[in-house]
Amino acid sequence: xxxxLNQEGHARLGRLVCQRGVIRTxxxxxxxxxxxxxxMLPDEIKSLGADIILTNAYHMxxxxxxxxxxxxxxxxxxxxxxxxxxxxxxxxQVFSLDGLNTITEEGVKFKSPINGSEIFLSPEISINxxxxxxxxxxxxxxxxxxxxxxxxxxxxxxxxxxxxxxxSFHTFQNRxxxxxxxxxxxxxxxxxxxxxxSLEALLEMNFDGLAIGGLAVGEPEELRMKIINGxxxxxxxxKPRYLMGVGTPSDLLNSIxxxxxxxxxxxxxxxxxxxxxxxxxxxxxxxxxxxxxxxxPIDEKCRCLTxxxxxxxxxxxxxxxxxILGLRLNTIHNLYFYxxxxxxxxxxLRVNNFQQFKQEFLANYML
Amino acid sequence: xxxxLNQEGHARLGRLVCQRGVIRTxxxxxxxxxxxxxxMLPDEIKSLGADIILTNAYHMxxxxxxxxxxxxxxxxxxxxxxxxxxxxxxxxQVFSLDGLNTITEEGVKFKSPINGSEIFLSPEISINxxxxxxxxxxxxxxxxxxxxxxxxxxxxxxxxxxxxxxxSFHTFQNRxxxxxxxxxxxxxxxxxxxxxxSLEALLEMNFDGLAIGGLAVGEPEELRMKIINGxxxxxxxxKPRYLMGVGTPSDLLNSIxxxxxxxxxxxxxxxxxxxxxxxxxxxxxxxxxxxxxxxxPIDEKCRCLTxxxxxxxxxxxxxxxxxILGLRLNTIHNLYFYxxxxxxxxxxLRVNNFQQFKQEFLANYML
Numbered sequence: 239x240x241x242x243l244n245q246e247g248h249a250r251l252g253r254l255v256c257q258r259g260v261i262r263t264x265x266x267x268x269x270x271x272x273x274x275x276x277x278m279l280p281d282e283i284k285s286l287g288a289d290i291i292l293t294n295a296y297h298m299x300x301x302x303x304x305x306x307x308x309x310x311x312x313x314x315x316x317x318x319x320x321x322x323x324x325x326x327x328x329x330x331q332v333f334s335l336d337g338l339n340t341i342t343e344e345g346v347k348f349k350s351p352i353n354g355s356e357i358f359l360s361p362e363i364s365i366n367x368x369x370x371x372x373x374x375x376x377x378x379x380x381x382x383x384x385x386x387x388x389x390x391x392x393x394x395x396x397x398x399x400x401x402x403x404x405x406s407f408h409t410f411q412n413r414x415x416x417x418x419x420x421x422x423x424x425x426x427x428x429x430x431x432x433x434x435x436s437l438e439a440l441l442e443m444n445f446d447g448l449a450i451g452g453l454a455v456g457e458p459e460e461l462r463m464k465i466i467n468g469x470x471x472x473x474x475x476x477k478p479r480y481l482m483g484v485g486t487p488s489d490l491l492n493s494i495x496x497x498x499x500x501x502x503x504x505x506x507x508x509x510x511x512x513x514x515x516x517x518x519x520x521x522x523x524x525x526x527x528x529x530x531x532x533x534x535p536i537d538e539k540c541r542c543l544t545x546x547x548x549x550x551x552x553x554x555x556x557x558x559x560x561x562i563l564g565l566r567l568n569t570i571h572n573l574y575f576y577x578x579x580x581x582x583x584x585x586x587l588r589v590n591n592f593q594q595f596k597q598e599f600l601a602n603y604m605l
Numbered sequence: 606x607x608x609x610l611n612q613e614g615h616a617r618l619g620r621l622v623c624q625r626g627v628i629r630t631x632x633x634x635x636x637x638x639x640x641x642x643x644x645m646l647p648d649e650i651k652s653l654g655a656d657i658i659l660t661n662a663y664h665m666x667x668x669x670x671x672x673x674x675x676x677x678x679x680x681x682x683x684x685x686x687x688x689x690x691x692x693x694x695x696x697x698q699v700f701s702l703d704g705l706n707t708i709t710e711e712g713v714k715f716k717s718p719i720n721g722s723e724i725f726l727s728p729e730i731s732i733n734x735x736x737x738x739x740x741x742x743x744x745x746x747x748x749x750x751x752x753x754x755x756x757x758x759x760x761x762x763x764x765x766x767x768x769x770x771x772x773s774f775h776t777f778q779n780r781x782x783x784x785x786x787x788x789x790x791x792x793x794x795x796x797x798x799x800x801x802x803s804l805e806a807l808l809e810m811n812f813d814g815l816a817i818g819g820l821a822v823g824e825p826e827e828l829r830m831k832i833i834n835g836x837x838x839x840x841x842x843x844k845p846r847y848l849m850g851v852g853t854p855s856d857l858l859n860s861i862x863x864x865x866x867x868x869x870x871x872x873x874x875x876x877x878x879x880x881x882x883x884x885x886x887x888x889x890x891x892x893x894x895x896x897x898x899x900x901x902p903i904d905e906k907c908r909c910l911t912x913x914x915x916x917x918x919x920x921x922x923x924x925x926x927x928x929i930l931g932l933r934l935n936t937i938h939n940l941y942f943y944x945x946x947x948x949x950x951x952x953x954l955r956v957n958n959f960q961q962f963k964q965e966f967l968a969n970y971m972l
Contacts, residue, residue, distance in 0.1 A: 273922065277929040279910075302897070302922045310900050310918055318914050530669070533677050543646075547685050551677055555640065555669045562644040565929060 239419075239446065240478050244587055248470060248497040251587035254447070254478050256322040256374045257417035258314070261289040263478060263499040264587075266490070266580045267324060268573055269507060271297050273317040276507045277566045278573070280319040286542075286570070287577035290321060290374070292502045295364050296328035296335075300350060300357055304367055312372030324375035324502070327364045327406075329399075329423065330483070333382040333455055341381060343398070361405035365420075369413045376420045377449065378406035383427060385456040392427040399425045400439040407443040419446035421480060427452055428461055430468045437472055447478040447500075454483035454503070462489075466496045473497065487516060487579055488603060491596045494583055506576045510568035513557050516575040520604035524568065529554045542574035543567075606786075606813065607845045611954055615837060615864040618954035621814070621845050623689040623741045624784035625681070628656040630845060630866040631954075633857070633947045634691060635940055636874060638664050640684040643874050644933045645940070647686040653909075653937070654944035657688060657741070659869045662731050663695035663702075667717060667724055671734055679739030689741035691869070694731045694773075696747040696766075696790065697850070700822055708748060710765070728772035732787075736780045743787045744816065745773035750794060752823040759794040766792045767806040774810040786813035788847060794819055795828055797835045804839055814845040814867075821850035821870070829856075833863045840864065854883060854946055855970060858963045861950055873943045877935035880924050883942040887971035891935065896921045909941035910934075 244251040252263040268275045268283055271294045275283050283291060298307065310316040313323055331348065332339055338349040345360025364379035380399040383392060403422055410420045422440035426432030440448060450469065453462050466481065473479055480500035481493050490501055506516070513524040517537040522529070524536075535545035536553070544553070544567040556564030586595040611618040619630040635642045635650055638661045642650050650658060665674065677683040680690055698715065699706055705716045712727025731746035747766040750759060770789055777787045789807035793799030807815060817836065820829050833848065840846055847867035848860050857868055873883070880891040884904040889896070891903075902912035903920070911920070911934040923931030953962040 272926040272928055273919075274926075274928045274930040277933065279930070279933075280914075301925060302918070306898055306918065306922075309898055310916060316916070316919055316922075318919070531673055531676055547647075549677060549683070551669070551673065552640075552683055552685070555673075555683075558668060559639040559641075561639055561641045562929060562932060563641040563646070566644065566646075566933070 240476060242475070244590070246587055246590045246592045247495065249494050249587055249592050250497055250499060251584055252478065252499055254499075256290075256419065258374055259289060259321045261322060261500070262584060264490075264494045264580050264583050265289060265500050266576045267292045267500065267502040268577075269502055269504045270317070271504075272301070273298060273313065275573075276511070277562070277569045280317070282570070283319070283573070284321065286574050287581055288321075288573070290324055291319060292324045292326060293317075294326045294328065294331075295367055295377075296326075296331040296348070296357070296359065298325075298371070299328065299359065299363075299367055300352070304370055307371050312370075314372055322374035325368045325371065325373040325377060326482075326502075327368070327377040327379040327423075328359045329364075329377070329380040329451070330382045333384055336384065341398075343401075345379075346381075361402045362409045365406050365409040366413070369410070369415050369418060374418060375447070376410060376418050378403045378420065378423055378445075380423045380425055380451060382425070382452050382455065385428075387427070389427075389429060389432075392429060392432055396426045396432045396436050399423070400436060403440055404443065407445070421445055421447040421449050421478075423449045423451040423482070424469065425452045428457065428465065430465070433465060433469055434472060437469060441474065445477070447480060448473060449480040449482050450498075451482045453481065454485060459489065463492060463496065466493060466498065470497055486605070487576070488600055488605070490576075490579065491583065491599060495593070495596060506572035507569055510572045511565050513568065515553075515568060516572055518599070518602055524550065524553050524557050524564075536571055537575075540571065540574065541578075542571050544571040544574075607843060609843070611957070613954055613957050613959045614862065616861050616954055616959050617864060617866060618951055619845065619866055621866075623657075623786065625741055626656060626688045628689060628867070629951060631857075631861045631947050631950050632656060632867050633943045634659045634867065634869040635944075636869055636871045637684070637686075638871075639668070640665060640680065642940075643878070644929070644936045647684070649937070650686070650940070651688065653941050654948055655688075655940070657691055658686060659691045659693060660684075661693045661695065661698075662734055662744075663693075663698040663715070663724070663726065665692075665738070666695065666726065666730075666734055667719070671737055674738050679737075681739055691742035692735045692738065692740040692744060693849075693869075694735070694744040694746040694790075695726045696731075696744070696818070697749045700749040700751055703751065708765075710768075712746075713748075728769045729776045732773050732776040733780070736777070736782050736785060741785060742814070743777060743785050745770045745787065745790055745812075747790045747792055747818060749792070749819050749822065752795075754794070756796060756799075759796060759799055763793045763799045763803050766790070767803060770807055771810065774812070788812055788814040788816050788845075790816045790818040790849070791836065792819045795824065795832065797832070800832060800836055801839060804836060808841065812844070814847060815840060816847040816849050817865075818849045820848065821852060826856065830859060830863065833860060833865065837864055853972070854943070855967055855972070857943075857946065858950065858966060862960070862963060873939035874936055877939045878932050880935065882920075882935060883939055885966070885969055891917065891920050891924050891931075903938055904942075907938065907941065908945075909938050911938040911941075
């Protein structure tokens with residue numbers, strides 16, 4: 239199911255076989271929170287090199303809801319994507335909708351920021367929802383605590399997430415899905431002992447993969463790398479490792495070097511919409527007046543449609559006129575940049591040159 | 606240059622040869638006011654069946670301005686469209702930016718609604734701008750008066766537009782463009798005598814085509830058809846006729862029946878963004894809750910990408926979540942509907958069945 243094709247230091251080249259397709263790792267998963275990767279058609283996402291996309295249980299449960307998705311034959315036909323889908327469980331919304339939710343042993347009651355209605359999610363509801371949607375990689379329902387909360391809170395939160403992991407796993411087993419996989423999520427904040435406690439508990443169940451959660455919530459990069467490094471010796475080598483919600487291009491390469499196989503992040507799509515575009519020399523902002531007259535592409539070496547056909551000047555103009563096409567062209571470029579970075583990482587891992595490549599990339603890349 | 610391939614009653618099947626491509630008529634020209642047909646890539650517009658797109662001198666003169674467009678090699682390389690482009694002269698903005706402009710014999714002083722800066726357009730400035738942009742079909746600079754103004758105003762406005770037409774034509778001749786065409790614009794409001802006076806004056810110059818302007822500004826459809834009918838016997842048969850800013854699908858078919866060859870209108874693209882979608886039975890609004898659960902396409906017989914791949918239910922969901930992809934899919938469908946309607950009109954004209962087709966279409970089409 240998960241095969242490691244080569245290893246260079248901690249970094250791994252692999253393939254995760256799902257019923258709907260193979261995920262080449264290291265993999266970046268474009269985010270389609272509401273069942274659409276912003277501005278992009280499914281075929282376009284595939285042709286940019288994505289093997290899998292991510293969507294979100296909280297948001298899809300709220301709108302359009304389970305009965306509608308089931309009525310449409312599941313998530314894949316509904317959104318027109320026939321490759322693997324990973325669904326985040328809604329645990330992250332415990333963090334991102336802070337102040338709008340109440341956590342109990344049973345689950346989380348959310349107050350919808352859209353219409354104020356109440357939404358209740360529990361391990362059972364989230365897992366059943368994901369299975370019913372026909373999701374390929376299901377995430378357990380957990381609590382994602384904010385960065386910087388005190389250890390006492392984190393201890394009880396980690397314990398709660400462990401009990402929810404058990405309920406999630408149990409629910410999943412009862413569903414007897416013939417093709418879905420389920421990933422556990424390691425919590426524990428910034429505390430190595432809590433992280434290990436969380437991991438140990440998850441290892442007692444037979445998860446198909448392990449995610450590191452509770453990061454990309456405001457912590458410094460150094461601390462994040464320390465947590466990943468700390469977990470490294472204890473992670474079972476034969477299972478895919480997914481670092482949730484991370485990150486910048488350098489974050490990705492540094493995390494691959496520490497053995498991470500899968501990533502998701504809104505950065506390439508969200509930044510596209512604020513005009514921030516990635517290049518091998520670092521990000522630029524298309525709103526900057528220095529691009530107004532440039533007939534050069536964003537990146538001379540980039541082979542994305544945007545760089546093949548359009549100038550910085552036109553992208554600057556589209557942004558200034560708030561043209562939808564600008565958002566599209568920016569998104570195409572940024573997603574291509576991320577997916578191509580993963581493709582290059584895989585190529586370099588194949589020939590044991592990843593460390594070298596990473597060093598050269600980071601030396602050129604100005605944050 | 607303009608060839609009529611067949612005629613059925615007043616309706617004409619033709620082809621207008623431009624240096625950058627042939628425009629099959631009757632033709633619908635998608636509107637790209639700021640140099641982008643909203644949400645669409647040039648290749649996509651072409652593959653939907655458009656031979657030509659429209660852009661606007663006022664808006665492109667304001668942003669990004671002539672020197673930038675020239676620096677990019679002209680409008681075509683700047684926006685990445687290599688087919689013919691028609692540019693509206695800016696005369697329509699005299700109407701649409703009413704209250705923000707001052708009209709003198711020399712031209713029009715606009716106060717920019719974007720930043721309050723002053724923009725001055727005259728026949729000379731507009732025509733030179735269009736030639737400098739490398740435009741294929743140039744429109745004379747005129748005054749587009751609002752619907753319902755009194756005859757005295759319309760008389761002097763029509764005379765002014767005639768003088769501006771002469772200055773426009775003269776400016777164009779002096780530029781000696783090797784490939785561009787220039788169209789005159791018939792004004793005169795709702796008054797047959799003024800319309801004829803305007804037409805007669807234009808016929809004294811050798812325009813490559815004639816447009817009917819000053820319509821689609823709030824007048825009733827019946828009045829508009831009366832004006833077109835009134836002009837019909839006096840229009841030179843060998844020149845293309847362009848009805849500016851019109852209209853709905855039925856407007857288009859009724860106008861083709863009266864000998865119109867070319868159209869532009871923001872309706873398909875603008876309505877797409879408010880959820881109004883065209884079908885052979887009339888427009889529907891995707892926001893209507895009756896589409897929430899429907900796994901049917903917008904129109905079963907439609908062969909556009911949206912109808913081939915996505916359900917009403919998904920489009921309803923995307924609209925509800927304000928997803929950019931929804932705007933895109935709606936735009937693709939509506940533009941396909943308009944361009945396919947023109948394609949069908951041409952096919953039916955080829956076999957002398959247009960009147961029959963039009964009657965059947967209108968009988969099914971509920972406004």
